[in-house]
Amino acid sequence: MSWSARLVLVVNSGSSSLKFTVLPCDGGEALVSGLAERLGSPEARLVLKRNGDKTVVDVPDADHSVALYRIFAHLDGDGLLDRIGAVGHRVVHGGERFSESVRLDEAVIADIEAVSALAPLHNPANLVGIRACLAALPEVPQIAVFDTAFHQTMPPAAWAYAVPDAWRRDHGVRRYGFHGTSHRHVSAEAARVLGLPAEDHGLVVAHLGNGASATAILNGRSVDTTMGLTPLEGLVMGTRSGDIDVGVVTHVAAVTGKSLAEIETILNKESGLLGLSGLSNDCRTLEAAAAEGHAGAELALEVFVHRLARHIGGLATSLPRLDALVFTGGIGENSARIRAMTLARLRVFGFELDAEANAATFGGRLGRISRGAGPVALVVPTDEEGLIARDAVRLAGFSDGGDDALAAAQ
Ligand code: AMP
Secondary structure, eight states, rough: OOOOGOOEEEEEESOOOOOHHHHHHOOOOOOOEEEESSSTTTTTTEEEETTTEEEEEEEOOOOOOHHHHHHHHHHHHTTTTTEEEEEEEEEEEETTTTTOOOOHHHHHHHHHHHHHGGTTTTTHHHHHHHHHHHHHOOTTTTEEEEESSSGGGOOHHHOOSSSOOHHHHOOOSOOOOOOOHHHHHHHHHHHHHHHHHHOOEEEEEEEEESEEEEEEEEEEEEEESSOOHHHHHHHHOOOOSSSHHHHHHHHHHHHHOOOOHHHHHHHHHHHHHHHHHHSSSHHHHHHHHHHHHHHHHHHHHHHHHHHHHHHHHHHTHHHHSSOEEEHHHHHHHHOHHHHHHHHHHHHHTOBBBBBHHHHHHOOTOOEBBBBBSOOOEEEEOOOOOHHHHHHHHHHOOTTTHHHHHHHHHH
């Protein structure tokens, strides 16, 4: 089989869910995608999407392995399973060990386990999916793509917390950053579209979704980012608080008697846009409510934008020049209102909004939303799965050597 007929499977395994997409190795649209959710419970189910059709199958009490076998049975039925030539796995935390994507073997799995203390909810869940896929497809090259890897180029001034150095040496306490695949893809795409010289450009990418982070990117390399040891630091998010005075934590613990773990859960799951508005974590809902005068929704959007603009300003100080601010993620790609509010707060940089272009840019469109001589504001749709697929195909050896590479890899 020629490599261009081969497929790549992208897997994102969470603690009780597993998302997957099957894409052609040489690019193009997904052939099948789906989600196994509520795994380990009687309500476990599999949602499959192909050719615009959605099928829902109950798989009571299925765990990750059972769900994968059911997914593979469907792929087999469609004649797709034998064509899978590579598997790309999203892994949340690579610590300091991984600065790029890597082919999985026992040593790499041991290293991912070793950094699991830094992401106790995510890495073990990622590993469950990895192990199940390795067991089911032992002959197929499998590749790990890390959310943190892109940010390993940050200088110490950007990644160090001002805390006793022993915390870093002994426990890995430093800033790592996340959303690396999105920032990597979107910044490369922005530089390409704007025709910026590879070794002479500066960008800030704002990935604004339910999770949100912004990154300063100098000549294609991350030099500062808003998330830290965990994804909790930085911008206001759907349900995460972002930056917060640790004094808040100790004060709330003292006055409410809540444990650290309880407060951490509240800061991750009940704060952000949801906590501020008392209504929703969803930007669309908040925009609609604010338009009808809901004060909490209005405040949530204002705080979101204030924090975002403040961080973009700070990130720009890591660049010699700001060529462009790039919006991506569900909010960044679709919310003309948030983008307009953000640029209005960034007057000091000389942004001039093109209101018409801004209003017309949503739903996966790529486009410039600024005009004039100041820095460019651009919307670039993110494609984390596409980038994971491309890394998997490249590291499996299929991307540029055609059939020879395939034969050599087998
Ligand atoms: P993500 O996590 O990247 O899927 O992004 C989810 C966020 O994008 C949610 O807050 C959505 O409300 C927001 N979003 C999606 N479409 C729109 C839209 N048309 N206008 C405003 N926010 C949107």
